[in-house]
Amino acid sequence: MTPTDPHNSQLAILTRRYAAFSRSAGGLSSVLGGILVLITYFVGALAFPESLWARLALASAPIVWLISRQLLRNRYYQQFGRVAEPVPSSDRRMHKGMIIFTGVVAAGVISFVLYVARDEPALLLDNGMPGYIAFVAAMPVIVWRYLHTPLDFIVGVFLIAQAALVLTGSGYSLGHQIQAPIAAVFFIGIGIRQHLDFTRLRRELSQLGVSA
């Protein structure tokens, strides 16, 4: 910025803040993601649902989160038009690492399941196993498409892994995967802060004579 163009400095700052909501800032969807992690974690550990419908409801958490996240992003946080946030090369590398990591883990888990079921292929159709395999196989694709930040990654991967396990009738016990509820609390706090920033940003854009 030059010292003589305060209006353009303001334009640059507004654009940067708004662009963040296209990728790295989740706002209310982060709050929802955090709440879903806490619900699935504690319900899965302390009051595991026996009925199929309750298990399906618990397993739908990542799908509900991803859909609401996209809707909030497209309909609310990018309501003045889409602005794609620039991605630094360090973030690109980290994201690539997260995709490779989940790809390797998913391939390992699916290979193990197939190995175990090699003598008894019927096992693959038992006890929610198709759903388990579908969730595990979808994990790297979901990371590639939707989970860009480390917190997104921890929360999203936990929700998917928990959903996969819940379909087979098990879940993480209390104390396991403890990083997930901790990350969820941070996620909720960050989401609230981002949402408040967006409401301020919206006011500022409106003061420029803008209407959504």
Added chain:
Amino acid sequence: MTDEPEHIARRFLSLDRMVHEPARLAIMTVLAEAEEVEFRFLEAVTGLTKGNISSHAAKLEVAGYISVRKEFRGKVPVTSYSLTAHGREALASYRANLRATMEPG
């Protein structure tokens, strides 16, 4: 002395006029902060009219400073702009030149 009035005047005159025009400078400033920006946001944040944005964007595109992408979202046409590497360089050099002109001694 290099800060003679003539020298300063020469610096002013050497500013890239494609960037110096206020509407185009505003458009390029916004584009510099994002990977891609939809027309609607440019209109919103700069307060320029549709016609103004279109004509200035066309000039910037001809200069090779921005690229334009048009698509249909459903039945709605959507135009998005992004700054090219050449445009990014031009903006950086414009800012550096202007700063040098404004700074004392």
